[in-house]
Amino acid sequence: xxxxxxxxxxxxxxxxxxxxxxxxxxxxxxxxxxxxxxxxxxxxxxxxxxxxxxxxxxxxxxxxxxxxxxxxxxxxxxxxxxxxxxxxxxxxxxxxxxxxxxxxxxxxxxxxxxxxxxxxxxxxxxxxxxxxxxxxxxxxxxxxxxxxxxxxxxxxxxxxxxxxxxxxxxxxxxxxxxx
Amino acid sequence: xxxxxxxxxxxxxxxxxxxxxxxxxxxxxxxxxxxxxxxxxxxxxxxxxxxxxxxxxxxxxxxxxxxxxxxxxxxxxxxxxxxxxxxxxxxxxxxxxxxxxxxxxxxxxxxxxxxxxxxxxxxxxxxxxxxxxxxxxxxxxxxxxxxxxxxxxxxxxxxxxxxxxxxxxxxxxxxxxxx
Amino acid sequence: xxxxxxxxxxxxxxxxxxxxxxxxxxxxxxxxxxxxxxxxxxxxxxxxxxxxxxxxxxxxxxxxxxxxxxxxxxxxxxxxxxxxxxxxxxxxxxxxxxxxxxxxxxxxxxxxxxxxxxxxxxxxxxxxxxxxxxxxxxxxxxxxxxxxxxxxxxxxxxxxxxxxxxxxxxxxxxxxxxxxxxxxxxxxxxxxxxxxxxxxxxxxxxxxxxxxxxxxxxxxxxxxxxxxxxxxxxxxxxxxxxxxxxxxxxxxxxx
Numbered sequence: 001x002x003x004x005x006x007x008x009x010x011x012x013x014x015x016x017x018x019x020x021x022x023x024x025x026x027x028x029x030x031x032x033x034x035x036x037x038x039x040x041x042x043x044x045x046x047x048x049x050x051x052x053x054x055x056x057x058x059x060x061x062x063x064x065x066x067x068x069x070x071x072x073x074x075x076x077x078x079x080x081x082x083x084x085x086x087x088x089x090x091x092x093x094x095x096x097x098x099x100x101x102x103x104x105x106x107x108x109x110x111x112x113x114x115x116x117x118x119x120x121x122x123x124x125x126x127x128x129x130x131x132x133x134x135x136x137x138x139x140x141x142x143x144x145x146x147x148x149x150x151x152x153x154x155x156x157x158x159x160x161x162x163x164x165x166x167x168x169x170x171x172x173x174x175x176x177x178x179x
Numbered sequence: 180x181x182x183x184x185x186x187x188x189x190x191x192x193x194x195x196x197x198x199x200x201x202x203x204x205x206x207x208x209x210x211x212x213x214x215x216x217x218x219x220x221x222x223x224x225x226x227x228x229x230x231x232x233x234x235x236x237x238x239x240x241x242x243x244x245x246x247x248x249x250x251x252x253x254x255x256x257x258x259x260x261x262x263x264x265x266x267x268x269x270x271x272x273x274x275x276x277x278x279x280x281x282x283x284x285x286x287x288x289x290x291x292x293x294x295x296x297x298x299x300x301x302x303x304x305x306x307x308x309x310x311x312x313x314x315x316x317x318x319x320x321x322x323x324x325x326x327x328x329x330x331x332x333x334x335x336x337x338x339x340x341x342x343x344x345x346x347x348x349x350x351x352x353x354x355x356x357x358x
Numbered sequence: 359x360x361x362x363x364x365x366x367x368x369x370x371x372x373x374x375x376x377x378x379x380x381x382x383x384x385x386x387x388x389x390x391x392x393x394x395x396x397x398x399x400x401x402x403x404x405x406x407x408x409x410x411x412x413x414x415x416x417x418x419x420x421x422x423x424x425x426x427x428x429x430x431x432x433x434x435x436x437x438x439x440x441x442x443x444x445x446x447x448x449x450x451x452x453x454x455x456x457x458x459x460x461x462x463x464x465x466x467x468x469x470x471x472x473x474x475x476x477x478x479x480x481x482x483x484x485x486x487x488x489x490x491x492x493x494x495x496x497x498x499x500x501x502x503x504x505x506x507x508x509x510x511x512x513x514x515x516x517x518x519x520x521x522x523x524x525x526x527x528x529x530x531x532x533x534x535x536x537x538x539x540x541x542x543x544x545x546x547x548x549x550x551x552x553x554x555x556x557x558x559x560x561x562x563x564x565x566x567x568x569x570x571x572x573x574x575x576x577x578x579x580x581x582x583x584x585x586x587x588x589x590x591x592x593x594x595x596x597x598x599x600x601x602x603x604x605x606x607x608x609x610x611x612x613x
Binding site: 001006010013014016048050061063066077118123124143145 | 194
């Protein structure tokens with residue numbers, strides 16, 4: 001069986017995100033082979049009922065966004081789509097600038113965001129990871145759940161992704177020179 | 180999207196067997212159309228990692244038989260991996276507050292716990308039961324196996340049992356007031 | 359006076375979570391670009407908003423108000439500079455001003471992006487599959503599961519429990535006190551600059567050179583300081599007022 005199909009079976013079994021390293025380890029292949037096979041699988045799944053979501057160095061299988069109304073009609077549990085203005089702003093910062101410290105979020109929003117961040121963490125819309133460069137602080141990132149809620153298979157499918165990032169990057173670079 | 184792909188998405192979502200009648204009803208087509216599409220899907224999935232399993236008048240998606248050894252090794256990996264600090268903390272909450280809802284665990288920990296709970300369930304360390312007061316949600320309890328592994332015959336033998344429960348209870352009540 | 363003819367924008371009814379949100383809204387209502395000119399124009403409205411916050415005492419808001427006041431001091435500086443072009447800003451002051459402009463730009467980008475996020479969030483979802491139950495759970499413990507490790511774990515959980523009421527952190531309180539000082543010294547600083555510029559102004563002693571617009575500017579500035587006095591904190595000392603009185607007399611001469 002081709003690697004592509006093995007990965008499909010593995011992701012199907014897991015039903016949650018799996019890191020590319022883990023896939024390579026379980027299938028005893030290199031990570032570059034995994035990435036190649038994922039690209040093929042992505043093509044195979046185009047226009048199918050299942051789709052791959054990518055985030056950082058992990059992937060998961062989800063049900064195509066075109067089936068969203070169907071799946072929603074058979075779901076039993078209710079979903080909360082509501083996000084306050086403050087949550088939306090905070091989530092947007094984290095989506096467009098994945099891997100952002102609380103101090104940066106506070107700087108952009110002009111207010112303390114700790115309460116909002118905790119709320120988003122509990123809802124599973126963001127995750128908090130230690131900063132590898134400075135282990136005393138944490139960085140915030142979107143979760144796979146956020147990507148699925150947004151109906152995108154990777155962050156760069158977010159509205160005006162490149163544009164918004166460029167705008168942020170530009171201004172933030174100035175800031176770095178400044179400090 | 181073709182009917183075949185819709186069925187694939189639906190079965191992938193469910194992860195359990197669904198009757199052909201139910202599929203026809205959900206997708207608003209006839210049962211013969213469903214059967215036709217299933218035959219096509221069967222062909223599409225040949226040599227893939229996922230396959231259709233027929234059972235009486237029901238179908239489900241399963242993992243190809245060829246992948247059994249792989250799945251076995253994944254399962255072994257899930258079972259023997261060292262429990263993370265986060266997993267141990269989650270387990271300790273379930274021990275001290277047996278019959279706790281996921282939302283309560285999430286609030287206490289300040290992060291979303293769904294994956295950790297899933298792993299603890301697969302490992303037979305905890306079990307989940309429907310809440311009698313609210314059948315849409317589940318309550319988590321330690322298993323008997325876990326208690327006997329720890330050498331505990333009754334939960335109140337845990338150190339500072341009453342005090343810890345009181346502290347955890349306060350937080351949860353507060354959460355209810357808060358939202 | 360032109361200053362009085364400019365429409366007063368209704369901001370008091372709206373609730374603004376932070377100073378940048380309020381500022382951006384004031385600037386956008388006037389359809390201005392984010393720059394020092396725009397900031398100078400919205401300063402009065404900004405200060406009257408803080409004033410309305412102070413009039414509705416709510417302890418929960420104290421921390422938030424401190425954020426508003428921090429930005430207010432920079433705004434007052436920008437306004438003063440626009441009214442008194444001869445006012446020379448220090449490097450720190452210039453930095454504060456350009457920093458505020460940058461933050462406003464950043465905030466604007468995010469605010470616009472968040473509109474798209476809002477309209478897409480939950481509109482079309484890529485659902486996760488339901489929880490799998492491929493096989494029955496098989497008891498697979500870990501040697502870490504012992505009574506003592508569970509006690510350690512629960513203690514760590516308890517140590518990180520959310521606090522009952524997010525208390526106003528000490529740092530925040532210190533910040534508020536510092537703002538008293540900041541605005542105090544700012545007032546003295548600007549008034550000194552005004553007196554100097556007045557001296558330059560008086561030296562010429564030529565009716566032709568007396569620029570009415572400039573007088574008007576000083577009056578506006580006084581009105582603004584008055585707002586600051588009433589609205590934010592009672593910072594202006596009597597001695598300082600006397601300085602301003604002198605300036606006022608000159609204003610009468612000019613007429």
